[in-house]
Amino acid sequence: MHVLFLHDAFPAQFGRLGLELKRCHGWKCSFLVQSLSSCPTPTTEMLESLDLHQLPLSAEHRSSDGIPWPQIFGMYLEQCQTVFDAVRARPNLRPDLVVAHGGRGAPTLFLKDLLDCPIINYCEYYFATSHRDISYRIDLPPAEPAPFFPRCINAPTLASLVDCDAGYSATHWQKQSFPARFHSRIEVHFDGIDTALYRPGPAPRRIGEASLPQGTKVVTFVARGLESIRGFDLFMQVAARICRQRTDVLFVVVGGEEIHYGWDKLHTGSPSFKQWVLSQGDHDLSRFLFLGRILPEHLADILRLSNLHIYLSAPFVVSWSLFNAMATGVPVLASDVPPVREVVENGVNGLVEPLFDIDRLTAVALEVLADPAGFSRLGKAARRTIEETYSIESCIPPIKDFFERVAILGAGDSIKELSRDPSRDRLV
């Protein structure tokens, strides 16, 4: 089997999957990518053993910053054109299956003119016009595009979805974000967490150059970007209250200052949501370590030091960091929102409290910090949850089976066709 993976970045969702499919099953895995990711970074083995093809980067592709929202679909079409040109220029790149990430629409729209194979969309998310994702934080000052952008942001996703042969989402909640009419075409297959890297165990009690005094409790907060959709501002409010109650807590914050989702720059007028948040409160920054983006191995060590991991996302795609923390066996305190509740069962493998209830979040965090041993069972259960349901070992066999089923069906004879009610197709 030869699979062509399409994603802006590498390795992202597909690098590790491709590596496993090659290593364990002898599949050929090719990738068309625009850039190598820094979160997570590719391993040497991935770079050496997988078939990577670099897409040319136009000025528009280098950054989505500053692109007016009405032009997002045009940018998507240009990306589709870039992918089309790249495949046409490589006559030997003729896969049995294309698997394309559809976060901003899978750039596969023109491939059916070149490739006679099925196309699978990775259906990451379908944005809502209210009450979820970038529209959720109504507590922040309004941003001018807020009423309009969510009404057109899904155009690339829809265009690629109606054209693909099958789709899959990482979680049930992500699948449910899509219109119900598409649910029969979308399976649920999680990407797979590296439980060998993210595992419980001792870690050196130092972070960078700083050693950690005995008895110091560590609270972690991890996000790709420190932004409102991931509740960074709410975390800082909770942290400030914990600081007033306990002097033995160090807060370790991992994540860049880039804004990946929403309108934090417009909400705040500041280029950095982190800086805006820090300027709003009277924070004792000596109690915080802001590490920026770090390598996965470093993150795994930090999570092993953590006594409590706080995850305060709005209803949106659950971050890998939550899964990583659970795999490491850290007790997790998370926002009580549906995507989190799919993974975290309150009191069983973690704790959930209402996102905006700073009083409750603080009280529960203090309970955990007061009795880490008493809450260690939650971390152990979290590890089991990841091993059984979300680990690479448990996730890859069903994904492989899914890919094989779609590839066998062939282009145009796909899940879309099989799930269709023929009575609905009659012309008159």
Place this chain on the structure above:
Amino acid sequence: MAQDPLHVLWVEPHFPGRLGAVADWLVRHRGYRCWFYCHTAEAREHWPASVGRGLELQVFGVGGAAREQAVAWSRTLERSLCYSYGCWEVLEARRPRPIDLIVGRSAGLGSTLFAPVYAPAPPRVNLFDYYFHPRQNDLAAEIAADTATAYVHWRRSANAIELLDLEQCDLAWTPTHWQRHLFPPEYRHDLWVQHDGIASAGPADNTPRNVRAARRSLAGRVVPEGTRVISFVARSLERLRGFDRFWHTANALLRARADLICVIVGDPVVQRGLDVQHHNQDYPSYLRKAVAPSDPERLWFLGRTTPSAVAEVLAASDLHLAPGRPYPVARSLLEAMAAGCVVLASDTAPHREVISDGQTGLLADVADPDALYRRALSVLDDLAEHRPLGEAAAERVRSRYSQEVCLPVLAERFSMMAATRRGE
């Protein structure tokens, strides 16, 4: 079911467009009060009667890509969003209230996408005409292979505004089953098929057509007694509506019969961008250069004319030709049927939905170049034998496609939607 008067906001890029006649009928027959938001409007003489008397017209401006003469294929949605945004800006400025229902038609541009930002509560209905397939329907099957790759890419991407409207409207509405079938399977179940109806041509002329045929005149020219008249009517004289086929068939018929005149109504300049090879060009001139007309004196080009002049042509026609490519059925075809014309159309799926071959008209396989000619000649040879086809066609339109039949159904649906939203 009661059909209560409603306050309706209509949005369509051009007025009266497709929805103007519907709004007008609902104002005049059901007491509706309507705001019609558009970007451009026809000359006043083409406005329906209720404008200013229950139907208030409001023009909105557009910015950005929508102000450019033409945009690259990759920017069509950007242009659509500019239309939708322009409409929202004027809604915010004018603040029409109350609104029970919003009805829109994007028509490849943009309409109601952002209207709920101003008025989130009223249910939203969208009329959907067409969904592009990369290499099928309209002219695609014939020209896609010889046209730049960008043409197919444009067709693959041109449905974006329709998809957004489909996802965000409360009722997706399409006039025919064939149009419904164009849409992806996931949407077909939710697309409500209801034709918007053909206006009756006024008080019925009960004079038998054979009597009328003795005293015909068209655009001020008298049609000699005993002359056969064939007609072709389209917004513009283009390949999409089969004007090339008509041209070749008409020439052959003119050679075969000395008693024939061909009356042609439509703008000679191709207006739709679908024909990328002849867009904005005078297509009849192109055909004249390729194939000279066998008798130009008997080809009567009336240009783009008024509805009453079209009605005059259809009343005089012995045979109406509609040899178009697969595309939503032309209103002129239904109007010809309503007028009792014997209609000969291309045998396509959209035409088969309204014409039962041999019962309410005739269909010809256009893959056979002579089929259209042979069937036309057989009609012209014996008008009396084919007259029942015209009478059955008129009855078909009266019973299925007249405003009097179609629009009460629409009014009932609108009424139910508004009542449901009010919690009744």
